[in-house]
Structure formats: structure tokens, C-alpha cells
Amino acid sequence: MKALVYRDFNDFKWEEVETPVIGPDEILVRVMACGLCSTDVWKAMYHEAKPGMVLGHEVSGELVETGLNVANLRIGDRVAVFHRAECGACYYCKHGDETLCSEYRRQSIFPGAFAEYIRVTPRLVQKSVVKIPDEMTYEEATMIEPTACCVRAVSKCGISVDDSVLIIGDGPMAMLNAQVSKSAGALVILSGHHDSRVEPALRLGADYAFNSKKISIREKVLELTGGRGADVVIVAVSSTDAVQQSLKLVREGGKICVFGDFRDVPQPSLSLDLKPVVHNGVKILGSWGCSTKDYHAAFNLLKNRKVRVKEMITHRFPLERFTEALNVFLSKDCLKIVLHP
Ligand SMILES: [Zn+2]
Numbered sequence: 001m002k003a004l005v006y007r008d009f010n011d012f013k014w015e016e017v018e019t020p021v022i023g024p025d026e027i028l029v030r031v032m033a034c035g036l037c038s039t040d041v042w043k044a045m046y047h048e049a050k051p052g053m054v055l056g057h058e059v060s061g062e063l064v065e066t067g068l069n070v071a072n073l074r075i076g077d078r079v080a081v082f083h084r085a086e087c088g089a090c091y092y093c094k095h096g097d098e099t100l101c102s103e104y105r106r107q108s109i110f111p112g113a114f115a116e117y118i119r120v121t122p123r124l125v126q127k128s129v130v131k132i133p134d135e136m137t138y139e140e141a142t143m144i145e146p147t148a149c150c151v152r153a154v155s156k157c158g159i160s161v162d163d164s165v166l167i168i169g170d171g172p173m174a175m176l177n178a179q180v181s182k183s184a185g186a187l188v189i190l191s192g193h194h195d196s197r198v199e200p201a202l203r204l205g206a207d208y209a210f211n212s213k214k215i216s217i218r219e220k221v222l223e224l225t226g227g228r229g230a231d232v233v234i235v236a237v238s239s240t241d242a243v244q245q246s247l248k249l250v251r252e253g254g255k256i257c258v259f260g261d262f263r264d265v266p267q268p269s270l271s272l273d274l275k276p277v278v279h280n281g282v283k284i285l286g287s288w289g290c291s292t293k294d295y296h297a298a299f300n301l302l303k304n305r306k307v308r309v310k311e312m313i314t315h316r317f318p319l320e321r322f323t324e325a326l327n328v329f330l331s332k333d334c335l336k337i338v339l340h341p
């Protein structure tokens, strides 16, 4: 089969590799679509990936082979696969910190989803595969995993009906956080930097969306929240300034969720005024990744059209033309890019 093999940043080769061989508790999936995620890009850019690796994890495809012991899935099933699975039994899992489970990363998809086929390991077959309905396209199904990361953030923040949520950022994860917050019943305000992205946010469910280069976001947030500030601020950009700024946008007793990936910031440190934390009860937390439970919850949100992802896919490329996709990604003139083998 062919796979997109990483050599160096901007040096990926679409080349022949061995087709994975599955074990009795595993499945083989023919990849139909795979989302390009910022983590794929950062892994390559900051050389966290080793030469020879195949990246890609936001995957959907057709099941083409099942191991002898696999009873819950059949050849021909249209599936989406979450590339992680927690053990469910360790200290961290029992405390709701599934992404810290030592088993979480151990089992995965091989060689990586930027390939024609993937082998799905046993625990994933049990916990991390969903059969997608006919009306859900393979492309839409690639968005289950990023949506799941937002499901986790929204539930960590306890967002519910009547909460006001400010999302800082206008990339795909900001849009998904906006939609998932909306599905939880919140009033959603989005603050971005690009007109071309702020406008779709309104169509996708944000109640208000602004370009903060043009207006004072603080004034707007205070105006929309009875002068209090937002109950929750989700910082969906990797900017320490944005985290700093969010302290002036959150209400007393509110929550700030640091969601952006800070891998592109060499030392993401912050000088933090602790008075709002101590005296005003502002809570600062981070959210990273998702559990299998979040993945299934995200799948239901997409299935029930509570989160709409079709409109978010702005570009498609065959994996062979990955470099072009990467350049579009880096230009930021896009929302979600989906790749096809
Ligand atoms: Zn991802």
C-alpha cells in the first residue's frame, strides 16, 4: 500500500510501505478520509515525529478485514476510528483524567492515518470504533475526534444552559468549541482576528462573533453579559496574551479554559496576577485530547446534527499533494482541510 512518510518538515513522501497485517482481535480499515490537524503539523514542524513515521489520526474508512475474534464489526462497515483508548481502570481513569492514563497512547492505529490502510489495535476495536450512518459522509466523520476534544473542554468547564461562553480564536477548534457550547445551551460569543472566519462562526451557531482587531472585545463582552464578563472563556489559540487578556473578560468566579496547543510557543509562560484567582475565585484549567466517552458523545452530536461540520471543510487534497495542503494550512486561509488517499 501507499502511505505518506514523514522525513522532515515539508519533506513528506507518498511511497510504498508494507500493508499492515492484523491480529485476531484487530481490524483493517481502508482509509477514506483523514483530517489535517494542527497537532500533525506541529509534530512535523517541531520534529516530535521521527523520520519514517506516518502521521494522521482524524480518520474514517471502510472495514475490509476483521480478525477471527472480532464479533462486533463486519467487513463493509463504514467506520470512524478514535486513535486512542484509555484502560478505564487505573487511578487516572477513575478520576476522570483518561488522557493521562498510561495505556491511552499505547494502543493506536498503525502506521498512521495518512495511508491507504490502517490496522486498529484490540482495545480500540472494543472502545474506539463507531459505525457511521449512511447520511454521515466519511469527511464529516473525520470531524468526530476534534469535536470530542471540545466536548471534553465544555464538560470540564461545566458549561450548561444560560452560561455565557466567550471563545477566543476563529480556527476550526474555536468553531467546534462554539458549536459544542451552543449544543449545551450556552450563549456563545466568538472573538477572532479574520473577517473570513468570523462570519462563518455566526452561521455555525455563535450568537455573536466579532473581529477583535476592529472592536473592543472587552466592551462587547461586558455589554452582552450585564457588565459581569463571561461565565467561561475558552482560549482556542496558542497565545499567552490571549490567556492574559481572558482574565479581564471572565466574570468573578468564572472559568478560563486554556485549549490552544502551545507547541508553537517555545516557552509558554505567563506572569499571572493571582488576585482574581484568590479573591474573585477565577478558575484556570487546561483541556487536552479526549476520552472514548467524549468520542462517542461527539459522534452523537454529529449524528443528530447538533454540531455541523460539513460547512467547516474548506479544502480537500489527495495525500499525494500533501505539501500543497500544508501550505494552505500554514496560510490560515482555510478552516478544515481533509485529505484522501
Ligand atoms: Zn486532531
Ligand SMILES: [Zn+2]
Binding pocket: 086, 087, 088, 089, 090, 091, 092, 093, 094, 098, 101, 102, 103
Ligand atoms: Zn487508565
